[in-house]
Amino acid sequence: MAERLEDLNLPNAVVTRIIKESLPDGVNIGKEARAAVAKAASIFILYITSTANTIAKKGKRKTISGTDVIQAIEEIEFDQFLEPLQEALENFKKSQKEKKDATTKRKQQKKDDEEVEEIVCEDAE
CATH class of the missing domain: 1.20.5 (Single alpha-helices involved in coiled-coils or other helix-helix interfaces)
Structure with missing residues (x-):
């Protein structure tokens, strides 16, 4: 488990690259918005991981599989x-x-x- 809360955040460089690739040319994003997107993505990942872990435990497994993640996406209704x-x-x-x-x-x-x-x-x- 992470020692510090910051350890759960995605790397800023990765988030910035993903955001830039998603936006049209010439559109910039502010530092606060970038931080908000990074935090939201981290929370989403933790939520999906937690849900997938619950699914794996129900299957009496300790390892989360890709199928568990897909089922988690369905369960939280992100179809x-x-x-x-x-x-x-x-x-x-x-x-x-x-x-x-x-x-x-x-x-x-x-x-x-x-x-x-x-x-x-x-x-x-």
């Missing part, structure tokens, strides 16, 4: 976020699988290369 969240979760799973497959392929290629090198060394003797 407009369901589709984008489900898409983001699918994209995340897909990218994780691609990374895993690439790692497996690299390891297999390295193993194959070592076997070929071993055979070449044996033939040279």
Whole structure:
């Protein structure tokens, strides 16, 4: 758990980048508004996490899953976020699988290369 209340806040640089990407060019946001958005986002995340944790506990689990977060979004009636969240979760799973497959392929290629090198060394003797 966080030692200080400030530890629960999102990093200002991240919040600023997200806000700037969301606004049209030429539109600025004041320091107070940026702080308010950061605080609201932090509170929202804590609320979703708490709700998802309750869902996980009902399922007799200690780990919150992506499905728990989706159910939490439904439970707190933020249905407009369901589709984008489900898409983001699918994209995340897909990218994780691609990374895993690439790692497996690299390891297999390295193993194959070592076997070929071993055979070449044996033939040279």
